[in-house]
Amino acid sequence: MKFGFRYAIILVFLLVHCVSRIQTETTSAGERSENSLRLKYAEDLETKVLKVGPSQEISIGQFALQSLSSASPRYLSVTSLSPLKSNEPLEPGAIVLRKVQVDRTLEFEEGTTKFRQATFASVVEFLVVSPLGEQQRILGRSEQITSKTIPFSSEDTESKEKIASSIQSAVEEGLRKIVSLNHFPSIFKSQNMFQR
Missing domain, CATH: 1.20.5 (Single alpha-helices involved in coiled-coils or other helix-helix interfaces)
Structure with missing residues (x-):
């Protein structure tokens, strides 16, 4: 018993x-x-291109989205990444990647047509909505990347990679700025960021 x-x-x-x-x-x-964020991006980024010749273009919007998808888990605790429809309202706490732009310049030797170098630099714009609904623009900029080859010429094999790399750098700088905002709650910061 x-x-x-x-x-x-x-x-x-x-x-x-x-x-x-x-x-x-x-x-x-x-x-x-x-305690996780729903990251958004402007819907038109999916089709954003950079014209690099009469009939050639690069999908810089796709590069930006790939960069955001791969970089955001290192900075933010993210549950999803989805497009923001044009008529969709912004909720408090939202983070939206709105724009990407790549500036490129060609430099020639003074007074000649002899090519000297090309530079690429990228800028991305995030919109951060505070818990009180206040909106703040955050820009991420890349350093200039220099190339000695005429971009997108028959000899060029690097320009796409350099543009993708500069966009990645701009996205990461923007994310770093977001998590360093005074009002950004630490609960939304990725554990990976503290482990680095």
């Missing part, structure tokens, strides 16, 4: 322990989802 009573108490104890653990895990998962 004593053995059966002890056995029943152990079973009850184990059952209570398992139920409380499941509830704790569910609560912490719910808290994690509440």
